[in-house]
Structures are given as C-alpha cells and as structure tokens.
Amino acid sequence: MIRTMILFLMTLLFSTLPIHSINPMPPTSFHQGRHHLKQKQYTSALSSFLSAQQQQPTFAGSYIGEGMVHIKLGAIRKAATAFNRAATLDPNDSSAWHNAATSYNDLGAFEEAEHAYKRSLLLKMYKQLNRVSCTYQDRNGSINHGWIISTTFFETNSNNVSIMYLNNQEIEMETQIEMKTQIEMETQIETQIETMTTTTRIQTTQPFLAILSNIVLIDTLMVEKNACTIHTGRHSLLRTVPRNLGKQLSFPSKNAIIQFNETPVFSILQSTSPTNMYHWMCESMVRLILYLNYIKRNETTSIKIILIPKKRNEMIDATLSMLGIFTNKQFIVHRYQRDQTYHISTLEWIDWDYDYSIGGTFGPGSSEIKENNLNQIKIQWMSLSSSFNTSRPPTSVYYAPSFSLRLVSRQFQELLKLVPVVPTSHTISNTTLLWVSRRQATTRHITNEKDIWNQMSATTSLSLSLPLTIHDGTSSFSDQIKMFQRAKVIIGPHGAGMTLIMFATSTASIMMFPLINEVGLDGYYHHIANAMQINFQTDSLLAMNRNLNMTFNQTQKDFIVEFVVDEL
Numbered sequence: 001m002i003r004t005m006i007l008f009l010m011t012l013l014f015s016t017l018p019i020h021s022i023n024p025m026p027p028t029s030f031h032q033g034r035h036h037l038k039q040k041q042y043t044s045a046l047s048s049f050l051s052a053q054q055q056q057p058t059f060a061g062s063y064i065g066e067g068m069v070h071i072k073l074g075a076i077r078k079a080a081t082a083f084n085r086a087a088t089l090d091p092n093d094s095s096a097w098h099n100a101a102t103s104y105n106d107l108g109a110f111e112e113a114e115h116a117y118k119r120s121l122l123l124k125m126y127k128q129l130n131r132v133s134c135t136y137q138d139r140n141g142s143i144n145h146g147w148i149i150s151t152t153f154f155e156t157n158s159n160n161v162s163i164m165y166l167n168n169q170e171i172e173m174e175t176q177i178e179m180k181t182q183i184e185m186e187t188q189i190e191t192q193i194e195t196m197t198t199t200t201r202i203q204t205t206q207p208f209l210a211i212l213s214n215i216v217l218i219d220t221l222m223v224e225k226n227a228c229t230i231h232t233g234r235h236s237l238l239r240t241v242p243r244n245l246g247k248q249l250s251f252p253s254k255n256a257i258i259q260f261n262e263t264p265v266f267s268i269l270q271s272t273s274p275t276n277m278y279h280w281m282c283e284s285m286v287r288l289i290l291y292l293n294y295i296k297r298n299e300t301t302s303i304k305i306i307l308i309p310k311k312r313n314e315m316i317d318a319t320l321s322m323l324g325i326f327t328n329k330q331f332i333v334h335r336y337q338r339d340q341t342y343h344i345s346t347l348e349w350i351d352w353d354y355d356y357s358i359g360g361t362f363g364p365g366s367s368e369i370k371e372n373n374l375n376q377i378k379i380q381w382m383s384l385s386s387s388f389n390t391s392r393p394p395t396s397v398y399y400a401p402s403f404s405l406r407l408v409s410r411q412f413q414e415l416l417k418l419v420p421v422v423p424t425s426h427t428i429s430n431t432t433l434l435w436v437s438r439r440q441a442t443t444r445h446i447t448n449e450k451d452i453w454n455q456m457s458a459t460t461s462l463s464l465s466l467p468l469t470i471h472d473g474t475s476s477f478s479d480q481i482k483m484f485q486r487a488k489v490i491i492g493p494h495g496a497g498m499t500l501i502m503f504a505t506s507t508a509s510i511m512m513f514p515l516i517n518e519v520g521l522d523g524y525y526h527h528i529a530n531a532m533q534i535n536f537q538t539d540s541l542l543a544m545n546r547n548l549n550m551t552f553n554q555t556q557k558d559f560i561v562e563f564v565v566d567e568l
Contacts, residue, residue, distance in 0.1 A: 027055040060090035074545040094123035108517045128246035134228035158227035160213040207352045217342040252341045264346040267307040274309030277496040286400040287350040310335045318477040402531035409502045433466040436492025444493045445549045509567040514538040
C-alpha cells in the first residue's frame with residue numbers, strides 16, 4: 001500500500017501572529033450583554049451586544065457575544081456572520097475562529113469550516129507553545145527549531161513510533177460472527193461502497209496498533225519531546241487544547257509527574273467528553289475490545305496499565321466491569337489525573353486510518369492550504385481528496401471500522417447472554433416500540449413528545465401491536481442494551497442515545513430526527529446502521545437545530561405515526 005503524506009499549513013490572513021492582541025477595551029454594554037446571556041435573557045443580551053458594537057465598533061468580543069445569542073436562538077447564519085466579523089477584527093482570537101467553524105459546519109459550508117477550525121487550532125497551539133523552545137535533528141541530519149503538531153502517526157521526526165496493522169478478517173473469524181446473515185451483509189456493504197459516495201467516505205478505515213516510546217502524555221496529546229512532535233491522535237481537527245500544555249512542557253512540577261517506566265500503558269482516553277455514550281462506545285470501547293482481541297491472539301501475558309477517564313460514570317464502570325477489566329490480574333487500571341503530567345516509556349494506542357485498497361489519494365483538499373512556517377509551529381494536516389470530492393473536515397478516518405462496531409455489539413450481547421456464544425439460527429423477537437427521549441438533556445428535546453405518544457396510543461393499529469418503551473438514559477446500561485435489542489421500531493432525535501442502535505436486530509426499523517445540516521449525511525448513526533445493516537431513515541421534515549429544543553407541529557406528528565404504522 002502506497003502512502004504519501006504531504007505537509008499542509010492552513011491559509012493565514014497574516015504571515016505572522018503577534019503575541020499581543022490589539023483588541024480594544026470592552027464597553028460597559030458588553031458586560032451587560034454577558035450577564036443577560038448567562039441569565040438566558042437572549043433579547044436583552046442581543047440588544048446589549050449590538051449597543052456595544054455601536055459604542056466600540058472594533059471590539060471583537062461584542063460580535064462573539066452576538067453570535068452566541070444567535071446560536072441560542074437558532075439563527076445559525078447570523079451567528080456565522082457575527083463570528084466571522086469578530087475573527088476579522090481580531091485574527092488572533094481562537095474562540096472567534098472556533099465558533100465560526102462550528103457555525104459554518106452547521107450551515108454545510110464545510111470548506112469555510114475547515115479553514116476556521118485549522119486557524120483556531122493553530123492559534124491555540126501558538127498561545128501554548130510560543131514561549132516553549134524545542135530543538136530537534138531531522139532524518140536528514142539538519143537541526144530544526146520549533147514544534148510540529150501531527151494529526152497523523154505516519155510522519156514523525158524520530159523512530160519512536162511503530163505501526164502494526166490489525167487483521168479485520170482474522171478478528172471476525174476468531175469472534176465467530178461469520179454467519180450467513182453476516183456474509184450477506186458484507187456483500188451488501190461492498191455493493192454500497194461501489195455505488196454510494198457517502199458510504200464510501202465512511203467505510204474506508206483500517207485499524208492499527210501504534211506503539212510510541214518515551215512519550216509525555218498531556219490529556220490526549222502524545223508528545224515526543226526529543227522530536228518536538230505533538231501527536232493529536234485520530235481527531236484531525238482537535239476539539240480541545242489543554243490550557244496548561246505550555247506550562248507542563250516547560251516547567252512540570254516534580255510533584256505533578258506520574259512515571260510509567262517499565263509497564264506498557266494502553267490508553268482509551270479521548271479528546272471529547274468521556275461520558276458521551278457515542279464516543280465511549282464507538283471509540284474507547286472499540287479500541288479496548290480490539291486491543292483485548294489483539295493480546296488474546298498473540299497470547300500476550302505481560303502486565304498492562306489501562307488508562308481510563310478519571311470521572312466515574314455508570315456507563316463507563318458498567319462496560320469495563322462487563323469486560324472484566326477491574327478483575328483481570330493482567331491489567332492495572334489507572335484513572336487519568338488531568339492536573340498531572342505523565343511520562344510513559346511505552347504507550348500503546350489503537351487507531352484507524354484510510355484503507356488504501358479502496359482507492360483515492362492523499363493530497364490537497366479543495367481549500368487552498370499553503371506551506372508556511374508560522375513562528376516555529378508547523379502542523380501536518382491529513383487531507384483526503386480524489387474519489388471523495390468533499391472539503392468537509394476529514395471524515396475518512398473519523399469513524400471506527402464497521403467490523404469493529406459489530407465486534408463491540410457482539411461482545412456485550414454475549415456477556416449479557418442475549419445471544420449464544422456459538423452462532424446458530426437463533427432469532428430474537430422484536431416486541432416493543434422504542435422512543436429515544438432527550439428529556440434529560442438541555443438541547444434537542446421534543447417538548448411535546450407526550451402528545452405524540454398519546455396519538456400513537458389512540459391509533460388502533462398501534463395500540464393493539466407493540467407496547468411503547470421510553471429510553472432516556474436513566475436505566476442501567478444492561479437494561480438499555482436490552483431495550484434496543486427488543487425494539488421493532490426505534491424513533492428519536494440525533495444524539496448519543498441513538499448509539500445503542502448497534503444492539504438492535506437487523507429486522508428493526510429506525511427513524512432519527514436529523515440535524516438541519518446533516519439530513520442524509522450524518523456519519524455517526526448512519527455509519528452504525530450501515531455496519532449493523534439496519535433500516536435507518538431520516539427526513540428533512542423532522543430536521544432539528546443542534547442547539548435548540550423542538551416542538552413538532554401536527555404535520556410532523558402525523559408523519560411519525562404514519563412511519564410507525566407502515567413499519568408494523
């Protein structure tokens with residue numbers, strides 16, 4: 001397989017970044033606007049921020065405040081305009097670029113979003129690293145100064161990173177899930193890969209084990225100090241940059257250092273919230289279960305340290321307990337302490353990248369990204385073009401391999417004895433209608449969902465068919481899995497609660513209320529449904545704003561009820 005990795009740096013408005021901002025002092029009405037925004041008084045907040053703009057037209061913060069109000073009100077286009085204005089006034093404000101990127105992404109303006117995301121990351125990294133010196137010798141023997149932020153493991157200035165690909169077919173055969181229905185599913189997916197661009201874009205990942213030596217771990221950033229390289233891991237557009245990154249690299253306190261010198265460390269940390277069900281199940285659990293299969297196949301018996309999130313959570317503890325991590329004497333469980341710096345001799349990390357056998361090449365995306373040296377900070381961007389024809393932030397390596405999602409599903413169902421360990425013709429009876437509610441969440445809750453439930457109950461054909469079950473995340477994790485496995489029809493909004501469709505049977509039907517900008521394009525849950533070969537539908541009639549709750553009108557309620565009737 002041929003790999004070509006090109007060094008990219010984003011297009012910059014200026015050739016250099018000044019250390020000090022030229023942003024003027026905020027006017028009084030700006031502080032009033034922040035107070036109103038905090039109190040959720042959005043009309044008053046907007047009025048105050050607009051007044052602040054009149055008082056001090058060049059103060060970027062007032063435009064950021066205006067943008068935040070528009071986000072809360074669902075006016076995404078106005079928000080993008082306000083954030084872009086703020087970024088123009090103060091090109092060094094990373095929050096303006098980050099918010100602009102999110103707004104552009106929600107509008108479907110993916111090229112603008114990618115540019116803004118990269119600008120935001122560069123600024124955050126510059127703020128943390130501009131006072132942290134680093135010198136390294138490259139492979140040509142030349143002495144270089146500065147830092148390299150690497151979004152891929154496949155290019156580094158040292159020999160501290162080794163890559164070992166994991167064999168998909170071997171793993172699937174060993175877990176005994178090559179049933180007839182599974183083979184039929186694989187054939188259908190291969191057909192989809194040849195005919196559907198969106199399916200191709202999210203079906204092109206190959207897992208590998210990265211083994212890194214002499215690493216400083218700060219949150220999820222893996223730092224090769226002798227090579228002045230910071231690996232961001234799989235998330236090419238890093239969500240967060242640790243606020244104490246520069247301090248920890250420059251002056252780490254001796255009392256705040258944890259060293260693992262002999263025992264290898266395997267990390268299942270992630271850059272997003274560890275308590276988010278999607279990212280935990282489709283990233284951390286995928287990594288862990290692939291790793292458990294790897295050490296089983298290789299008959300590895302050496303002691304390993306498993307690095308897990310510090311925050312205790314029923315889902316996290318339940319999944320790890322079910323897998324026997326807490327009781328397995330081969331593993332030492334360590335909860336990550338964010339206020340400490342980790343020095344690790346051997347760090348193991350499972351990742352996935354583009355499957356070169358499917359086609360496409362690495363090269364510049366549709367946005368113009370030029371090579372520059374910005375105050376001794378370089379960023380290696382991974383961009384996939386050619387057959388994918390998209391400028392959206394890199395998604396080819398964002399989603400876990402399909403087979404690994406099936407592996408996770410199978411593993412937990414076997415542990416709960418919901419399916420036999422040895423494949424048979426065993427079938428599961430779908431007996432319920434499952435409504436996935438976000439009533440425990442702050443956004444995307446259907447405020448009149450009870451009206452829809454009542455309308456379903458009043459529909460004779462439904463009242464005589466399946467009982468309605470509500471999933472809102474308050475049940476035990478094992479009970480949540482059982483809810484999805486027993487469901488014939490699953491309905492609900494885009495959100496982490498939909499992750500457990502990985503446990504639904506292939507005879508289930510799903511209707512998800514999509515985000516406005518992702519109707520028919522949502523990679524998260526479409527990808528799970530593709531992997532499990534489940535009937536998964538979205539409709540623009542039910543599209544939702546990411547940041548708002550929603551009240552369905554009668555037309556929308558009728559549409560949902562008709563969908564359920566048709567599926568039954």
